[in-house]
Amino acid sequence: GAGVSQSPRYKVAKRGQDVALRCDPISGHVSLFWYQQALGQGPEFLTYFQNEAQLDKSGLPSDRFFAERPEGSVSTLKIQRTQQEDSAVYLCASSRLGGVSYNEQFFGPGTRLTVL
Amino acid sequence: DQQVKQNSPSLSVQEGRISILNCDYTNSMFDYFLWYKKYPAEGPTFLISISSIKDKNEDGRFTVFLNKSAKHLSLHIVPSQPGDSAVYFCAAVNDYKLSFGAGTTVTVRA
Numbered sequence: 636g637a638g639v640s641q642s643p644r645y646k647v648a649k650r651g652q653d654v655a656l657r658c659d660p661i662s663g664h665v666s667l668f669w670y671q672q673a674l675g676q677g678p679e680f681l682t683y684f685q686n687e688a689q690l691d692k693s694g695l696p697s698d699r700f701f702a703e704r705p706e707g708s709v710s711t712l713k714i715q716r717t718q719q720e721d722s723a724v725y726l727c728a729s730s731r732l733g734g735v736s737y738n739e740q741f742f743g744p745g746t747r748l749t750v751l
Numbered sequence: 752d753q754q755v756k757q758n759s760p761s762l763s764v765q766e767g768r769i770s771i772l773n774c775d776y777t778n779s780m781f782d783y784f785l786w787y788k789k790y791p792a793e794g795p796t797f798l799i800s801i802s803s804i805k806d807k808n809e810d811g812r813f814t815v816f817l818n819k820s821a822k823h824l825s826l827h828i829v830p831s832q833p834g835d836s837a838v839y840f841c842a843a844v845n846d847y848k849l850s851f852g853a854g855t856t857v858t859v860r861a
Contacts, residue, residue: 675853678849679851683848726794736847
């Protein structure tokens, strides 16, 4: 079956532009996560959705970052007024179940954002 | 603050020999530990896990060891194969949230 897909795969933005990154999770997966991976680092948690509810946004680095999942499937991560420090790979992951215990997360290929 | 650390950024090993990857953590609340493998331009894929109540888990060529008193885990790959060349991330689980190390790039030489 299809895995997690993300688009675009690459995005170049000028400083100050707004960007929107899309994630299509595995069909039927309840949970969806966004991670930010800076160069040479591991992924860092940004936010967590259970269906359409955003249960945890503690990792979002500033109020310029906004995520939504209005119908409980596709999610969009929006970054307003991009800065150079936002340059990173943005990874989306989904898992079959919801709740507070761990179940396996399946990752998409990521969107590489470069802010000039 | 980095709760999960992989202090070796790279490892080179000859094909057929053992690869040992190390990971240290600081948060004793972590209840699962995972290893992910990542090829260029792809997302991380799950490799093997261990519960905090175990000290060893084996799956084919891959074995993970957990030393809770030392807050240390390691991944052994035996024998190493060319297809194992990738970046390996250690991750720790607290509820649903994953905390990752910075990764170790493994290169398997023919």
